[in-house]
Amino acid sequence: VKEFHHLGLLPAGEVQALVARAGELARGAAARRFPGRALGLLFLAPSLRTQASMQRAASSLGLDLVQLSGAGSWSLETRDRAVMDGAAAEHVREAAAVLGQFVDLLGVRAFPSGKDLARDWEDSILEGFRRFAGIPVVNLESTRWHPCQALADWQTLDELEVPRRGKLVLSWTFHPKALPHAVPDSVLTMAVQRGMEVVLLRPPGFDLHPDVMAEAERLAAVSGGSVEATEERDALEGAHVLYAKSWGSLTAWGDPRAEAALREPHRSWCVDESWFRAARPGARFLHCLPLRRNVVARDEILDGPRSAVVLQARNRLHAGTAVLEALA
Ligand code: CP
Numbered sequence: 001v002k003e004f005h006h007l008g009l010l011p012a013g014e015v016q017a018l019v020a021r022a023g024e025l026a027r028g029a030a031a032r033r034f035p036g037r038a039l040g041l042l043f044l045a046p047s048l049r050t051q052a053s054m055q056r057a058a059s060s061l062g063l064d065l066v067q068l069s070g071a072g073s074w075s076l077e078t079r080d081r082a083v084m085d086g087a088a089a090e091h092v093r094e095a096a097a098v099l100g101q102f103v104d105l106l107g108v109r110a111f112p113s114g115k116d117l118a119r120d121w122e123d124s125i126l127e128g129f130r131r132f133a134g135i136p137v138v139n140l141e142s143t144r145w146h147p148c149q150a151l152a153d154w155q156t157l158d159e160l161e162v163p164r165r166g167k168l169v170l171s172w173t174f175h176p177k178a179l180p181h182a183v184p185d186s187v188l189t190m191a192v193q194r195g196m197e198v199v200l201l202r203p204p205g206f207d208l209h210p211d212v213m214a215e216a217e218r219l220a221a222v223s224g225g226s227v228e229a230t231e232e233r234d235a236l237e238g239a240h241v242l243y244a245k246s247w248g249s250l251t252a253w254g255d256p257r258a259e260a261a262l263r264e265p266h267r268s269w270c271v272d273e274s275w276f277r278a279a280r281p282g283a284r285f286l287h288c289l290p291l292r293r294n295v296v297a298r299d300e301i302l303d304g305p306r307s308a309v310v311l312q313a314r315n316r317l318h319a320g321t322a323v324l325e326a327l328a
Pocket residue numbers: 046047048049050051141149288289290
């Protein structure tokens with residue numbers, strides 16, 4: 001593994017090897033040690049799980065840690081040939097190249113602006129670091145992808161003994177804000193790579209990007225899985241897993257009023273026990289966290305036996321350690 005940007009770009013065998021290694025680490029295997037090597041962590045957006053798990057992973061691997069948190073205070077230019085007379089004081093070319101002198105691998109988190117879909121979809125901060133750092137880059141959640149979350153989720157599905165060909169429903173839920181697409185896009189990718197029967201459940205106006213759906217269909221053709229989309233909750237019939245997540249509308253990207261008008265009628269999309277009526281007995285509830293209780297899912301779900309959200313978060317440590325170990 002030379003970088004960790006998007007699960008869909010890795011051969012299935014490499015993803016499976018990382019999941020297997022994460023499982024070994026979860027069962028107590030010792031991580032390899034890399035004395036004298038350093039990990040940089042650049043967070044241009046907030047994080048609890050990713051930040052904490054990567055710090056602990058670095059420690060277990062014996063990596064020195066260089067941590068930079070620039071959220072809200074650090075603006076990077078990413079456009080080629082830009083005349084930098086605006087807010088950005090540094091170009092990603094220099095920022096990436098300089099960090100590449102100090103550390104041996106670099107994790108980067110950068111969220112979309114939410115203003116211009118085409119520009120956001122370029123994923124220009126993450127891509128800038130990939131182009132100019134000269135060292136392996138780990139995507140800690142960009143506009144497009146959150147592969148560390150997806151890898152941990154695959155590990156979690158294995159631990160929960162969800163069959164490879166099992167049914168996973170990825171459902172939109174209500175949220176007071178328009179959230180990014182990196183998690184749902186990555187979960188969809190991961191589940192079809194795993195060979196699952198994947199159903200995308202969402203109200204009108206909340207499709208995932210057509211490029212993501214097309215890639216999922218290509219991956220499903222290779223893995224033997226499947227992917228389809230519906231607006232009907234009876235999609236949960238026979239499901240092994242309900243993976244809940246909210247995301248913003250692509251059709252109203254950059255227009256908060258229009259986006260809110262699309263979202264508002266769907267406040268009832270808050271997961272409660274009734275969603276599982278036709279699911280398999282013992283079907284599990286997954287969510288990447290953070291999660292707003294009684295908006296995204298009811299207490300009865302989060303505090304009940306279906307919820308695997310803390311196991312998912314715990315596995316961020318083991319999956320993250322496996323990724324850093326492969327790259328260091
Ligand atoms: N799921 C996840 O990435 O959590 P954080 O935003 O807290 O890192």
